[in-house]
Amino acid sequence: MKWFPWRRRHAAHDTSPAVEPDSDQVAEWLEPAVENPQARAERFWVRWHELLPRINSALGDSEPKRIEHLLCEEVAAIHPELHFSVERGQRAVYALVVTGQERPDLRPYTDAWQLAAPPEDLIWEYHDSVPPVPDPTQVTVNIGEHRLRLADVRVVAQVDRDAGVVDVAVHHPKLAALPDDARTAMTFLPLDATLGERLAAERLRRVETAEAAPEHGITLVELRTIVRGLAGQDADGNPMEHTTPSGEA
Known part of the structure; x- marks a missing residue:
């Protein structure tokens, strides 16, 4: 159940057209780079706990689009170039994956996000890179x-x-x-x-x-x-x- 299918970035094959953002977008996208990644991560988890009842309800009703935009905004607030997905968990029912696709410049953000994550429980597990499938x-x-x-x-x-x-x-x-x-x-x-x-x-x-x-x-x-x-x-x-x-x- 990937809402935003990520794909491995590979210079020899990546033919995605360049996007030229406007000045307001540039200002917004640069903002996370000047703030402590830890502060961004901690803010995300505060919002995660606030939104969790709505998230669980939407997934329980098989209607992830109800909270898709909310999660997109919260992940972008950590850094606008991070990707996320909700998967079937290996140890829990669901897995939340937030990844920088192994880009070194994004690792401080995913590292801080994982470090601040709550303990796993029966419903949720958390990954800062896409995990392997069991088989x-x-x-x-x-x-x-x-x-x-x-x-x-x-x-x-x-x-x-x-x-x-x-x-x-x-x-x-x-x-x-x-x-x-x-x-x-x-x-x-x-x-x-x-x-x-x-x-x-x-x-x-x-x-x-x-x-x-x-x-x-x-x-x-x-x-x-x-x-x-x-x-x-x-x-x-x-x-x-x-x-x-x-x-x-």
């Missing part, structure tokens, strides 16, 4: 008349262990039938769904679209195991413990 092979993406199962994705992965990164080429049997923008989306979407936005940004160096089926492709789950291993994580994405061998100081 990408169970996800089906609808693009126009096409239904694309992520279970059918195959990846060629070239691992640079010295640099701790992976170069990948992504293939799906239906990629060739998609228009260019949808093909680009279906190249990055499986990776972000599998790894999560942050790990994908940290550990994937080059990403290409492979229209022909690779001879030695691996599944998305196998790719996740490789990338998490490079990042020092176990199969569940938790940091691996490093123990000293017996007999060593």
Whole structure:
């Protein structure tokens, strides 16, 4: 249930037209940059608690548009270039995601937002980057008349262990039938769904679209195991413990 579908910003593929704001917009957009991100974040959470009964009611009635504009305004008040979405939670019913798409200049705002977030409960969990889905092979993406199962994705992965990164080429049997923008989306979407936005940004160096089926492709789950291993994580994405061998100081 994404109200504002984000897409991975990639200079080689980003063909979005430039928008020239008027002077009033410029003044409004520059305002967050001169105020403490912590103050912006704390203000958001005050408003979140005030709006929470209306938010829960709208979602309970399956009418998210009732509070869409309100949340859009509150997130923009932290920084106008942040993106947000409401997802199905992994530990709670809903997940609120506020992301700067791994832009370094926006990290102070998402870091402050996450730091000031309330504890998770049965209804809400909070993420400052798009998290991975538990099992990408169970996800089906609808693009126009096409239904694309992520279970059918195959990846060629070239691992640079010295640099701790992976170069990948992504293939799906239906990629060739998609228009260019949808093909680009279906190249990055499986990776972000599998790894999560942050790990994908940290550990994937080059990403290409492979229209022909690779001879030695691996599944998305196998790719996740490789990338998490490079990042020092176990199969569940938790940091691996490093123990000293017996007999060593």
